[in-house]
Amino acid sequence: MNIARLNILGTLRPTLSRLPGSYYSFGRHFTSTSDGNYVTCDVRNGVAVVKFSDPKEKVNSLSEGLTSEMKVHLDRLLTDSSIIAGVLISGKPSNFIVGADIGMLEKCKSAGEAETLARGGQEMLLRLRSSSKPIVAAIMGQCLGGGLEVAMNCHYRIAVKDKKTVLGLPEVMLGLLPGATGTQRLPALISLPEALTMMLTGKQVRADKAKKLGLVDLTVNPLGPGIKSPESLTLEYLEEVAVQIAEQLAKGKLTTNRTRPLPERIQALLFKNQWVRDNLVFAKAKQGVMKQTQGLYPAPLKILDVVKTGLERGEQAGLEAERRGFGELSQTPHSKSLIGLFRGQTLCKKNRFGKPAREPKTISVLGAGLMGAGIAAVSLDKGYDVVLKDMNANGLTRGDQQIQKIYGGYLKKKKITQSEKDVYLSRLNPTLNYADIANSDIVIEAVFEDIKVKHAVVKEVEKYVRPDCIFASNTSALPIAQIAEASQRPENVVGMHYFSPVDKMQLLEIITTDKTSKEAASQAVQVGLKQGKVVIVVKDGPGFYTTRILSFTMSEAFRLLQEGVEPTKLDKLSKAYGWPVGTATLLDEVGMDVGAHIGVYLEGIFKERIAGGTRELGDAIMASGFYGRKAGKGWYIYDNSAKKGSPRQMNPEALAILKRHSLTPKLENTDEQIQMRLIVRMVNEAILCLQEGVLHNPLEGDVGAVFGLGFPPFHGGPFRFVDHYGAGRLVSLMETFQNAYGPEFAPCQLLLDHAKDPTLRFHK
Numbered sequence: 001m002n003i004a005r006l007n008i009l010g011t012l013r014p015t016l017s018r019l020p021g022s023y024y025s026f027g028r029h030f031t032s033t034s035d036g037n038y039v040t041c042d043v044r045n046g047v048a049v050v051k052f053s054d055p056k057e058k059v060n061s062l063s064e065g066l067t068s069e070m071k072v073h074l075d076r077l078l079t080d081s082s083i084i085a086g087v088l089i090s091g092k093p094s095n096f097i098v099g100a101d102i103g104m105l106e107k108c109k110s111a112g113e114a115e116t117l118a119r120g121g122q123e124m125l126l127r128l129r130s131s132s133k134p135i136v137a138a139i140m141g142q143c144l145g146g147g148l149e150v151a152m153n154c155h156y157r158i159a160v161k162d163k164k165t166v167l168g169l170p171e172v173m174l175g176l177l178p179g180a181t182g183t184q185r186l187p188a189l190i191s192l193p194e195a196l197t198m199m200l201t202g203k204q205v206r207a208d209k210a211k212k213l214g215l216v217d218l219t220v221n222p223l224g225p226g227i228k229s230p231e232s233l234t235l236e237y238l239e240e241v242a243v244q245i246a247e248q249l250a251k252g253k254l255t256t257n258r259t260r261p262l263p264e265r266i267q268a269l270l271f272k273n274q275w276v277r278d279n280l281v282f283a284k285a286k287q288g289v290m291k292q293t294q295g296l297y298p299a300p301l302k303i304l305d306v307v308k309t310g311l312e313r314g315e316q317a318g319l320e321a322e323r324r325g326f327g328e329l330s331q332t333p334h335s336k337s338l339i340g341l342f343r344g345q346t347l348c349k350k351n352r353f354g355k356p357a358r359e360p361k362t363i364s365v366l367g368a369g370l371m372g373a374g375i376a377a378v379s380l381d382k383g384y385d386v387v388l389k390d391m392n393a394n395g396l397t398r399g400d401q402q403i404q405k406i407y408g409g410y411l412k413k414k415k416i417t418q419s420e421k422d423v424y425l426s427r428l429n430p431t432l433n434y435a436d437i438a439n440s441d442i443v444i445e446a447v448f449e450d451i452k453v454k455h456a457v458v459k460e461v462e463k464y465v466r467p468d469c470i471f472a473s474n475t476s477a478l479p480i481a482q483i484a485e486a487s488q489r490p491e492n493v494v495g496m497h498y499f500s501p502v503d504k505m506q507l508l509e510i511i512t513t514d515k516t517s518k519e520a521a522s523q524a525v526q527v528g529l530k531q532g533k534v535v536i537v538v539k540d541g542p543g544f545y546t547t548r549i550l551s552f553t554m555s556e557a558f559r560l561l562q563e564g565v566e567p568t569k570l571d572k573l574s575k576a577y578g579w580p581v582g583t584a585t586l587l588d589e590v591g592m593d594v595g596a597h598i599g600v601y602l603e604g605i606f607k608e609r610i611a612g613g614t615r616e617l618g619d620a621i622m623a624s625g626f627y628g629r630k631a632g633k634g635w636y637i638y639d640n641s642a643k644k645g646s647p648r649q650m651n652p653e654a655l656a657i658l659k660r661h662s663l664t665p666k667l668e669n670t671d672e673q674i675q676m677r678l679i680v681r682m683v684n685e686a687i688l689c690l691q692e693g694v695l696h697n698p699l700e701g702d703v704g705a706v707f708g709l710g711f712p713p714f715h716g717g718p719f720r721f722v723d724h725y726g727a728g729r730l731v732s733l734m735e736t737f738q739n740a741y742g743p744e745f746a747p748c749q750l751l752l753d754h755a756k757d758p759t760l761r762f763h764k
Contacts, residue, residue, distance in 0.1 A: 037055060037065060037069065038052055038053065038054055038055070038063075038065050038066040038069045038070075039051065039052045039053075039066065039069040039070050039072075039073050040073075040091075041073040041076060041077070043082070043083060044243055045243070045247060046082065046083060046084040046085065046247070046250070047083070047084065047085045047086065047087060047243045047246045047247050047250075048073070048076070048077045048080075048083045048085070048086045048087070049086075049087045049089060049239065049242075049243060050070065050073045050074070050077065050086060050087065050088050050089070051089050051090070051091045052066055052069075052070060052088075052089075052090055052091065052097070053090065053091030053092055054066060054092075058092070058094070059092065059094070059095045059098045059142070060090055060092060060095055060096070060097045060098065060147070061097065061098055061099055061100060061101045061102075061146075062097060062099065062100045062101060062121070062146040062147070062150075063101035063103075063104065064101065064104060067121075067124070070124075071124060074086075074124070074127070074128060077131075077133070077135070078127070078131050078133065083133065084133060084247070084250040084251075085133050085134045085135065085136070085246035085247060085249060085250040086131075086133060086134075086135040086136070086246065087135070087136045087137075087138055087239065087242040087243055087246050088135065088136070088137050088138065088150065088151075088154060089137075089138040089140075089235075089238070089239055089242060090140065090141065090235075091235075092141065093140055093141060093231035093232055093234065093235045094141040094142065094164065094231075095140075095141040095142040095143070095147075096137075096139045096140065096141055096142065096143040096147050096151065097143065097144075097145075097146060097147025097150060098142050098143075098144045098145065098147055099144050099145025099146045099147060099170070099171075100121070100145060100146040100179075100180075102174075102339060102342065102343075104117065105117065105330055105339075106339070108327075108330060108331075110327075110331065111327035111328050111330065111331050112327060113327075114179075114326060114327040114330035114331070115323050115324055115326065115327030116327075117179075118179035118180060118322065118323035118326040118327065119323050121146065121149070121179060121180030121181075122179075122180050122181050122319055122322070122323060124180075125149060125150060125153040125180055125181050126153070126181065128150070128153045128154065129153040129154075129155075131155075133250065134155045134156060134246055134249035134250055135154045135155050135156075135246070136154060136155070136156045136157070136158060136242045136245055136246045136249070137150065137151035137154035137156070137157045137158070138158050138238050138239060138241070138242035139151060139157065139158065139159040139160065139165060139167070139207070139216070140159070140160040140164075140165055140234065140235055140238055141160075141164050141165055142164070142165075142166055143159075143165070143166070143167045143168075144166070144167070144168050144169070144170055144204070145168075145169060145170060145171055145178065145182075146178075146180055148167050148168065148169055148182065149169075149178060149180040149181055149182045149185065150180075151167070152181070152182070152185040152186065152189060152215075153181060153185065155249070155256070156217050156218075156245060156246075156249060156256060157215070157216045157217050157218075158216070158217065158218045158219070158220060158238065158241060158242055158245065159207035159210060159211070159216045159218075159219055159220075160207060160219070160220055160221075160222055160234060160238055161206075161207045161208055161219040161220065161221055161222070162207070162222045163206065165206060165207045166204040166205065166206055166207075167204065167205055167206075167207075167210050167215060167216070168198060168202060168203060168204035168205065169182050169186065169198055169199050169202070170202035170204070171199075171202075171299070172199060172200060172201070172202050172297075172299045172300055172303065173202040173338065173342075174335060174338045174339050174342060175297065175298070175299045175329060175332060175334040175335030175336075175337070175338040175339070175714070176299055176326060176329050176330060176335055177199070177299055177302055177303045177306060177322065177325055177326055177329060178199065178322070179322060179323060179326030181319065181322070182199070182322075183199065183303060183306045183307050183310065183318065183322045184307075184310045184315050184318040184319055184322065186198065186199065186215075187307055187310070187311070188315075189214055189215055190213040190214045190215050191213070191214075191264060191267060191268065191271075192268075192271050192277070192281055192307075192311075193281055193285075194213055195307070196281070196285050196303075196304070196307065199303050199307070200285060200288075200289060200300045200303060200304075207219045214258060214260060217256060217258075218241075218245070220237070220238060220241055222234040223237055274312065277308075277311065278308075282304055282308055285304060286301070286304055289301060289304070294575060294576050294578070296334075296578050296712075296714055297334060297714055298329060298332060298334060299329055299334070299335070302325045302328070302329060303325075305321070305325070306318060306321045306322050306325050309321040310322075333714075333716075333724045334714040336716070336720075337713070337714055337715055337716025337717075337720050337724070338713060338714065338716070340699075340702065340716045340717075340720050340763060341702065341703065341706055341713060341716055341717065343699065344699040344700065344702055344703040344717075345534050345703060345707075347699055347700070347703075348534045348535050348536055348700060348703050349529060349534065349535070351522060351525045351526055351529060352525070352537060353518050353521045353522035353525060354518075354522060355522070355526070356519055356522040356523045356526050357519055357522075358441065358468065358519070358523070359526070360384070360441035360442045360470070360523050360526065360527055361384065361385065361441055362384065362385045362386075362387070362439050362440050362441050362442075363376075363379050363384045363385070363386050363387070363440065363441070363442050363443075363444065363527065364386070364387040364388075364389060364436075364437040364440040364442075364443045364444070365379075365386065365387070365388050365389070365443075365444050365445075365446060366389050366390075366437075366443065366444070366445040366446065366447055366457060366461070367389075367390060367395075367445060367446040367447045368388050368389070368390035368395050368396050368398065368399025368400070368430070369395070369398075369399065369446065370402065370500060370501070371446040371474055371498060371500060371502060372388065372390075372399060372444075372446035372474075373388070373398075373399035373400075373402040373403050374402070374406075374498065374500065374501055374502025374503055375444055375446060375474070375498055375502055376388045376399070376403060376428065377402070377403045377406045377407070377502065377503050378502055378503055378531045378532065378533075379527075379531060380403070380407075380424040380425065380427050380428055381407075381410075381416070381420075381424045382530045382531055382532070383530075384427065384527075384530075385427050385429070386427055386428050386429065387429045387431060387436050387437050387440065388400070388403075388428060388429070388430045388431070389430075389431050389432065389433070389434070389436065389437060390430075390432065391432070392432070393432065396430050396431075396432060399430070400428075400430050403425070403428065404425070406503050407421050407424060407425060408421075434460060434461070434463070434464050435464060437461065437464055437465060438464050438465060438466075439466075440465050440466075440469050441469060441470065441523070442469065442470040442471075442472060442523060442524070442527060443461050443465060443469060443470070443471050443472065444472045444473075444474060444496055445457050445458075445461075445471070445472070445473050445474060446474040446498075449475060449476065449477065449478065449594075449597060449598075451478055451482060451483070454473060454475065454478065454483045454486070455483070455485070455486035456486075458471060458483065458484075458486040458487050458493075459486055462487065462488055462489070467489065468492070469492065470492050470493075470494060470520045470523050470524060471487065471489075471492055471493050471494070472493075472494050472495065472496040472524055473493070473494075473495050473496070474495075474496055474497060474498055475495065475497070476497055476543075476544075476547045476598065477542065477543045477544070477547045477548075477598045477601055477602065478601075479513075479540050479541060479542055480493060480494065480495040480511050480512075480513050480516075480540045481513040481514070481515070481540050484513060484515065490513070490515045490516075491515050491516060491517040491520060492517065492520050493513070493515075493516065493520070494510065494511065494512060494513075494516050494520050494521055494524045495509070495510065495511030495512075495540070495544065496508060496509075496510060496511075496524055496527075496528065497509035497510075497511060497544060497546070497547070499546075499708050505707075505708070506532075506533060506534045506707045507533065507534055507535075507536065507546070507703070507704060507707040507708035508528040508531070508533035508534070508535045508536075509535075509536055509538060509544055509545060509546055509704060509708065510524050510525055510528065510535055510536070510537045510538070511537075511538055511539070511540050511544050512537065512538075512539060512540065513539075513540040514540075521537070525537065534703060534707055536700040536701075536703055536704045537696065537700070538689075538694050538695055538696070538700070538704075539693055539694050539695075539696075541692070541694050542601070542602055542605045542606075543598070543602055544694070545686075545689050545694055545695060545701065545704055546704050546705070546708045546709055547598060548602070548685060548689065548694075549682045549685045549686050549689065549705065549709070549718070550682070550709050551595075551598060551599060551602050551610065552609075552610055552612075552681040552682060552684075552685045552744075553583075553678050553679075553681050553682040554583075554586075554587060554590075554595055554599070554612075555599065555610050555611065555612030555613055555681070555744075556612045556613075556677050556678055556681045557570065557583045557584070557587065557612075557613070557678060558587075558612055558613020558614075558617060558618070559612040559613045559614075559663065560669075560674060560677065560678075561584070561613065561635075561658055562613055562614065562617060562658060562661055562662055562663040563662070563663050563664070563665040563669060564662065564665065564669075565669065565674060566650065566655075567582075567584035567585075567635040567636065567650055567654075568584075568650060570582065570583050570584045570674070571583060571584050571585055573671055573674050573675050574675065574678060576671075576675075577675045577678075577679070577712060578712025578713070578714055578715065579710055579711075579712055580710045581710055583678060584635045584636075585635075585636070586710075587628065587634065587635060588628035588629050588634035588635055588636055588638075589628065589629055590628070591627050591628045591629075591630060592618075592621050592622065592626060592627045592628050592634060593622060593627045596618045596621070596622055599618065600615075600618075603615075608742065608743050608744060609743065609744055609746075610744065611741075611742065611743075611744040612681075612744065614661060614663070616661055617657070617658070617661040620657045620660070620661060621654070621657060624653065624654070624657060626651060626653070626654050626657075633651050633653070633654070634651065634654065635650065635651060635654050636648040636649065636650055636651055637649045637650070637651050666740040666741060667736075667737075667740050676733060676737075677737060679721075680730065680733065680734055680737070680745070681744070681745075682705070682709075682711070682718060683718040683721060683722060683730070684734065684745075684747060684748055684751060686701050686705060686718035686719065687718065687719070687722070687748050687750050687751045688748040688750070689701065690719075690750065690762075691748055691749060691750040698717075698719035698720075698762040698763060699719075699763070701717060701718060701719055702716055702717020702718065702719050702720055703717065704717075705717045705718050719762035719763065720762070720763055722751070722754065722762060723761045723762055723763055726758075727751055727754035727755040727758075727760070728755040728758065730747075730751065730755070731747045731751060731752060731755040734746070734747045735747070
């Protein structure tokens with residue numbers, strides 16, 4: 001959910017890699033212990049180690065239980081004269097605190113209640129910061145949202161230097177702003193442009209980057225590999241370092257000196273000037289927000305206002321604006337929609353079929369094209385051995401080059417090291433021979449979208465693989481049951497519909513037939529989850545869920561183009577409604593040939609319901625070879641020599657074809673009508689998929705539409721859109737379109753039921 005990617009404009013930092021001796025050489029000297037369900041407090045040589053660990057969850061959040069117990073221990077830390085310093089640390093190696101408990105926020109029925117919640121967080125953390133005793137935050141794993149706000153109000157921050165330790169304020173991704181001092185504290189610790197970037201984009205930084213920014217005072221290296229339970233030992237080691245630092249701070253043996261390098265000090269001095277701030281920082285940041293979000297998301301703009309208030313009128317005014325802004329944003333439909341998507345993501349990261357009896361270890365991918373190579377790429381760094389098979393050497397070479405390019409990008413962005421890259425790529429076995437797939441646990445085919453080709457592949461695969469090997473098809477439209485007709489073991493056949501580019505798109509659509517076994521489905525989901533995908537599971541049918549609902553929208557887009565809506569206008573209006581990619585551009589990106597192939601197939605099944613643009617237009621486009629970006633021409637001309645950033649030129653030859661196949665609009669075609677004609681076709685078909693049982697629940701339908709197709713995230717998906725827009729209002733609009741155009745705009749029965757009974761909602 002990437003709603004904003006903006007390009008907006010450090011002491012005591014001793015290098016402690018490892019202290020002398022083993023961890024156990026430090027010893028343990030507890031003078032008292034106070035246990036609770038969430039938080040414990042152990043006092044060691046006068047240093048109170050406040051350790052939090054939610055017993056019910058894998059991660060720590062600032063839940064009511066954890067927060068109330070933390071307050072008790074903080075009271076003791078601050079008032080007990082025998083305690084000279086404190087350490088805040090998690091008992092979970094994977095995370096410090098990942099943020100506030102969303103459930104607490106969802107209970108707030110008004111902006112005032114949410115504002116009160118934020119005020120409580122602010123007061124607790126301000127009390128922490130005002131302590132005369134030094135308090136050290138010891139960070140390992142994720143430190144996000146309210147967790148980072150806790151750490152920022154400590155007097156010293158230590159972080160483990162590894163990939164899993166990240167710091168960030170991702171509240172904007174939920175349509176919110178940091179509500180417990182974050183908007184004021186982050187700009188006080190790091191440069192203003194960096195602080196805005198983190199808050200406006202939800203960007204997370206690793207420990208070494210955080211140290212460079214001035215957000216962390218000290219990094220420590222994790223204990224090396226080959227040690228039993230290295231994560232837990234690293235956490236214990238971190239605790240010992242933090243206790244030693246806290247004790248030295250309390251006794252005056254260490255002092256913090258956060259003097260930044262000279263260029264950063266000069267920059268900070270310049271930013272004290274309000275004119276410079278407003279015109280060089282805030283104006284540029286707002287420009288970036290508007291460009292990326294079309295002004296459709298209130299949270300980024302509110303963050304800018306709140307930060308600016310604090311800088312101009314002081315921290316107290318900033319904190320007041322922060323908690324008021326937090327309360328207001330919490331009640332917006334944008335925030336509720338984004339939180340709903342977060343809930344959906346959480347649901348879709350679980351295997352509803354349970355853990356498979358046999359964990360897949362070797363994956364074979366058939367077809368080394370863009371999709372096949374992408375599937376192989378996202379499997380290699382997850383521990384799978386991958387066989388990549390193609391029919392010819394040239395195809396195999398191109399696939400291998402694509403994988404090399406993907407991992408070269410990871411290396412360039414420092415997501416992996418050279419040695420890690422070498423290890424991952426060593427797991428790849430490119431081949432031209434079917435015999436090399438014999439040891440596969442699961443075979444994923446990504447070959448041409450033709451049922452005869454699919455059948456031939458199924459039969460050939462089953463000659464070589466074990467009887468328990470799962471066969472998965474990456475088809476985007478052909479029914480899996482139809483593909484399984486060629487299999488001797490249809491119970492092992494399942495659909496795994498990936499989205500392009502596979503290494504960037506989050507969604508994976510798993511398709512099951514009436515014959516697919518629970519074990520086959522479980523293994524397919526397990527592979528997808530391990531690949532890092534958000535997985536939805538749908539029942540078999542033409543186009544499944546995502547391809548089906550997209551096809552109805554694309555059909556309407558073709559009709560709008562025939563009615564004289566130019567590609568640039570169609571793009572502008574769809575993006576203004578919140579789609580991340582303009583509709584005409586999307587047609588070019590998907591490929592006219594692919595769209596036409598699927599469209600003809602689905603037209604034979606759905607008949608007049610999928611009506612829109614004429615078949616004659618599609619035939620003319622196909623005959624012209626204007627397939628889109630991959631052909632260099634579609635609705636636009638794709639010229640690699642064009643100056644970067646310059647607007648794309650429309651393809652005059654494609655416009656001439658449109659003119660020859662023009663249609664007379666039957667309505668005024670206002671901007672709103674154009675936008676709604678596109679969206680209602682998708683929404684109605686999504687609801688029909690739920691009505692027919694293709695979808696198991698509305699939540700997966702929303703996740704699939706947003707993460708697979710780019711449905712405007714602030715609407716939350718087709719089902720949450722109906723809840724907010726109103727089923728009755730939507731039906732009335734569709735009836736207007738139906739009277740003008742015909743049955744393709746007829747509301748489905750489930751939507752009509754919701755329109756008749758306003759108490760019915762897809763999401764409670």
